[in-house]
Amino acid sequence: MKKLLSIVLFAVIITACSKDDEEMKGIVADQITATVQPFTGDDMSLRAYWNQGDVMTVLRAGLPACQLTLSAGAGTSVGTFAGELSFGLGQEVTAIYPKVTGNEGFLTLQNEQNYAAETDINAYDIRFGSAQLVSDEVNIQMSSLLCALKLDIILGTDDAMESINSIEVVVPDRFLSGTFPISSANPAASLQMTNGTDRIKVNLTSTPSAGKQVTAYILTLPCDLSEVRQVKYIITTTNGVFTFCHKPAEAFLSGKMVPVILDVNRFTLVSGEPGEGEYARTISDISEYTNLNDPVFYGIGATDPVYANSYLISEAGNYTFDATVIGNGPGGIMANGKFHTSTASITPKSAALVWQDKPGLIKKVAFSNGKIIFSTAETFTPGNALIAAYAGSDGTGEILWSWHIWMTDKPALETHINLEGHKFTFMDRNLGAVNKTIGDAGSLGLLYQWGRKDPFLNSASATEVVQPILYDIEGKVLTDRFAELWTSSDKGTIAYTLANPTHFLLAKDQETSADWYYGGGAGRVNRNFYLWGNPEGYVYRELSETLKTIYDPCPVGYRVPGNFAWSFVTYDGHFTPVPEQWSVKGSFTGGYTVIYDGTNTTFYPAQGCRSSAGGLSDAGEYGHYWMSGPFDEISPYVVCFGFANWYIHPDNECNTSTGRAVRCVKE
Structure with a gap:
């Protein structure tokens, strides 16, 4: 009867070592048992296991490599691998998964992975371990050469149809994927890249909703982040792209699981390139949105963009307008008008619907690179809505400006x-x-x-x-959106009305000549007829x-x-x-x-x-x-x-x- 060689694989990095050749008793076996444990630091949500058809290599420098194929235990952490081994007692052997060709082969971590469930990352894992053969039952502790990133994503979108397609991690000047040589002498030290990239991508084949919390995993090559300035996470949805900038406190170590939380509520939304702790959002195919600043839309013979506080639309569809320009633009500011500003520019970080006078008129409002994007219901319904640009992310902070969306047939x-x-x-x-x-x-x-x-x-x-x-x-x-308030020195200002477009300011004749604009009190001298x-x-x-x-x-x-x-x-x-x-x-x-x-x-x-x-x-x-x-x-x-x-x-x-x-x- 042939001997049974048991090899137990643990998620602990063990560096292979060599031993001087000596006379050894030969061992021949036709199968081994292999056990794999989770990544260190894992919260037990990520399970490492064997897949049907897995092939591993057992080798020692100077001796032919042995290929063993999984014969039992698929879908579990304990697998039986079949094949013929021939080594001597006292020899140091190395087990590598997946298989390599020869004793000095190459392994590749693909720069694109597919993910639907936690177990899917096993198909991309690279594991190794080593031990000295002292009997016919030898335990080889084995771990992953790779780092597992656990990405908890909260985008908070309000479009029920928007889903997440992919996530890409980018670390400039570092290799996250590629091809590297693997050696029986020391696999852990052999990550000298011959062909790699600074990014790695995972496709979410289940296309989860962008409006719910999503957890996904991605495997990456180990990476020292001590001198890295930023790490970017590019999340592509059916509607556009979210780009987060966040450098984790932990390095990407072999055999380690690193948690990364990408929650829009914890990041600051910006309109340009995000820095640490910030994120940006862009809308895909924005060219397909009707540009309400395009003079062609109105049949106006002009080349410069046009602006207004009210945008009239007469058809269902997707629309966009510039949210960094207020009113009708810089030409609408009067030098002597005591206006609240001398510039027509603002720098909002988000946008949201303030109100609509019928349910379902506006189905979606988003903000991307200084643009407000909104979509009506598929069936056009006449009505009115107010959309605002905000100083904070996700419709928080002060309202910087607001626009009336007038939905009606084109007036004669x-x-x-x-x-x-x-x-x-x-x-x-x-x-x-x-x-x-x-x-x-x-x-x-x-x-x-x-x-x-x-x-x-x-x-x-x-x-x-x-x-x-x-x-x-x-x-x-x-x-609670509408309010009637008496004007006062602090409320009766242009700035207050802009920040509070749903506040109707009441006034008394004896106090302000019945003007919502407080000025300095009653009388013509305190009025502002420039508005x-x-x-x-x-x-x-x-x-x-x-x-x-x-x-x-x-x-x-x-x-x-x-x-x-x-x-x-x-x-x-x-x-x-x-x-x-x-x-x-x-x-x-x-x-x-x-x-x-x-x-x-x-x-x-x-x-x-x-x-x-x-x-x-x-x-x-x-x-x-x-x-x-x-x-x-x-x-x-x-x-x-x-x-x-x-x-x-x-x-x-x-x-x-x-x-x-x-x-x-x-x-």
Whole structure:
């Protein structure tokens, strides 16, 4: 009967040694038993075992190598290998897995691995051990030449369809994969690379969800990190790439498992190349996203990008815009305007949906290299949403800027001719309106405090006050997003309103002339009539002589109209309760059908307002439309177009803290 040679393999690095030749008793065996243990430092989540078809090499310098094939124990840590061994007692032997050719062969760690479960890394492991044969039952302690990285990944994406495809580890000026010689004399010391790379990649064949915590393992060549400046982890998903920069405290040692936590909540999001403790995110195929800063999208004959506080879209799809440029860009800053900034640039680190007025309008919001990317539902639904850029990662920190996403069919243009014969080409609906149907709440549009860029929801009914509802990205009702607060020296500033776009600032006449902008108190001297670019609007000027500012709420190519836009609606451009002196067709029906050029008509709904003292009012009863300038050179108030069923007032004197409608005019 042939002898049985038992070889027990343990995960402890043992350096092979040589022994002088001496007379030995010969041993011949046809199988061995091999046992392999986990990587050191493992939390028992990673199991090392044998695979069906595994072949190992048992060799000694100067003697022929023996190849043994796994014959039993696949899927366990204890395996039986079959083959013929012929050595003498007292000899030092080395076992190497996988097999090598000859006594001085080469092994390769592939630079690309596949992973679906913890056991998959066994197919890529390289193990070795050595022992002196003192009997026919010899235990050879054996370990991995490689280092196992345990990657715990938390990306926190909100797209249920986004999954992780692969992870790549990069250590500049170090070899993580490649081919190296293996020697029976000392396998552990033989990692002198002949052909290697500074990176190694694992493909996650199970494509786990990027919205859940994912754990994956990857094997790498041992690597001393003491003089390494950075280690990068490049995670590719179906939607783009996350790049983390983190140098572990532990070196990548042979037979060691090193934990690496890649959690977006523990890293700082940056728009450029990440440094230690930072991560960046890019969106793949961004060229397939519609660029809302491209003048071609609007049919504008320009070459430079275009910007606005409101982006109008009329189709379902994927969109992107520059989140580092505020308002309508640097051209929207007035030198004497007491604006909050002298530059139109910001450096956000993330973006998120603030609110939407219907669930499911916007399905995804992301931030990549200074761009905000968002996707609508597959079926286009009219509505409104607000997206913000944040100073912190993952929608945290201060809001640096916010943009209105207006989802409606493309508005028609209507050229109004005022009493003085000047032309104003208006949209056919209010800013934020999703239709122009008389009596429908969708025709009312949104409400704005004068001089502010961010909208507030109007009544959910066109005939009475019905409180509107805000929704988050998941379609859940938001109950704490909107607030009405009294203005003050700290709240009544441009900076505060930008950081708090859902805060409606109430005001009292005796304190601030009913202006949300606190200034220094009441009176004209404390007002800021520059906010919408027409500080002397009581004197008629062509649009080219005024400015669309960074606070103007209208979309690309449009702006808030000047003071004389609606002078034609009455016979002399001023207040009158006499119907015969109105340029309207028919009677009041929750608004007026206005004859705007002597022949054609358009409907102006009585959308009501949000009171300077708080609350919605007057839906279906009163109409209020902002213009861009002050009432006159004395008053602390601005001008608006107002009406009810008993009067029309084309140049009404209005306080700025009331929320009223905007109907945008073409630039």
